Amino acid sequence: MLKKSLLLAVLLIFFPIFAIYAQEENSAEDATETEETDSKPLSGRPDFWISLGGDIALYDPSKLYYGGSFAFGYGSGASMGLKATYFFDKDDFNLLEIDLLLRLYFSGRNAYWGPFIQFVGGASFINYKNDFAIPSTIGVINAGLGFGWRFVYFNRFFVEPLLRWGYPYFLGFGVSVGIRF
Secondary structure, X not given: OHHHHHXXXXXXXXXXXXXXXXXXXXXXHHHHHHHHHHHOOHHHOOOEEEEXXXXXXXXXXXXXXXXXXXXXXXXXXXXXXXXXXXXXOOOOEEXXXXXXXXXXXXXXXXXXXXXXXXXXXXXXXXXXXHHOOOOOOEEEEEEEEEEEEEEEEXXXXXEEEEEEEEEOOOEEEEEEEEEEO
């Protein structure tokens, strides 16, 4: 059962990559234009990205809460997207954040790397392990502001550290790795 679940997860992660690279054959006239376009950096094209991350947050000043996140977005210079983060602690706390995000790069309209500021807003669904229910018994609106930096490698892969402040958490830190198309 575990092997089947892992296979499904890997297929769901990598399936969009194969779908994006599917192309029709070009005629001889279009081949020169395609070669010129392929040699240009991706910064001139629209930017679609997905990432996975690890996060730490202070929902309570005395404890650290750990979690993981999945995000995707679209846009260069300013990105819009969705982010889902799941937090837990070693006792009995579970929290799922589902946020809309707006990201603005400091480097200009076509930027896809460098420093950025990120605004997030959405809902937090809180559960306790001894009282776990779907949907959650407690829902809270959340909002936050973050500052991060995207480091791009090989013009496709990236690493992003992000420091964030907001409500209902006090402070959070995360590192994401991802790919841009």
